[in-house]
Amino acid sequence: EVQLLESGGGLVQRGGSLRLSCAASGFTFSTYAMSWVRQAPGKGLEWVSSISGGGGSTNYADSVKGRFTTSRDNAKKALYLHMSSLRVEDTAVYYCAKSGGAHGDYEYWGQGSRVTVSS
Amino acid sequence: DIQMTQSPSSLSASVGDRVSITCRASQTINIYLNWYQQKPGEAPKLLIYAASSLQSGVPSRFSGTGSGTDFTLTISSLQPEDFATYYCHQSYTAPPTFGQGTKVEI
Numbered sequence: 001e002v003q004l005l006e007s008g009g010g011l012v013q014r015g016g017s018l019r020l021s022c023a024a025s026g027f028t029f030s031t032y033a034m035s036w037v038r039q040a041p042g043k044g045l046e047w048v049s050s051i052s053g054g055g056g057s058t059n060y061a062d063s064v065k066g067r068f069t070t071s072r073d074n075a076k077k078a079l080y081l082h083m084s085s086l087r088v089e090d091t092a093v094y095y096c097a098k099s100g101g102a103h104g105d106y107e108y109w110g111q112g113s114r115v116t117v118s119s
Numbered sequence: 120d121i122q123m124t125q126s127p128s129s130l131s132a133s134v135g136d137r138v139s140i141t142c143r144a145s146q147t148i149n150i151y152l153n154w155y156q157q158k159p160g161e162a163p164k165l166l167i168y169a170a171s172s173l174q175s176g177v178p179s180r181f182s183g184t185g186s187g188t189d190f191t192l193t194i195s196s197l198q199p200e201d202f203a204t205y206y207c208h209q210s211y212t213a214p215p216t217f218g219q220g221t222k223v224e225i
Contacts, residue, residue, distance in 0.1 A: 035215075037163075045155075045163065045206055045217040061214055095162055104210025105153040105168035112162055 002026040009113035022079040022096030030074035033099040038092035125218035142207035151211035
């Protein structure tokens, strides 16, 4: 059974930093691209970042480029999102998601980690 | 960026109704269109990928059609557990983008 478990969320002041983790199990982690998708309170879904299975390729939304860094440790089956220079508008639930494969869908999602940036 | 526009933004329906939600892309995305269901307080769940392929374990009352720019998610007979918000998502080109969501209410 595929499981994705996020951790590391919390309350942080504007300009601060936070690192989210996503622990994966139930599949061959290194084979799949992984993504972060966020959802601001009462709003829709917004893609944040993706990383290839080997970790050599990453992509970021313009809204977080230069401030967020996605990495992975395939030996630990873990995905990370390091967030810095946080803004109030980064307040959201952050989900890690496993790619389904060739079609780019998000086949499985974690339960989400809430990040609140205070002013 | 490719804009994804869903309609309607919300709808009211009854158990047993046939419900359709449309999603339009601002440019062609072939069949790289996925549908998700999200219930309050829960993570999204993949329903349909590649426009019309039913994700494993998803009831057959859900179906997807379309290609190019216009897509439809249909629920053939609405069940109580289907009241939720539905999102389309294009995975054709970066950055991946989502529709604004369609809330299906009683």
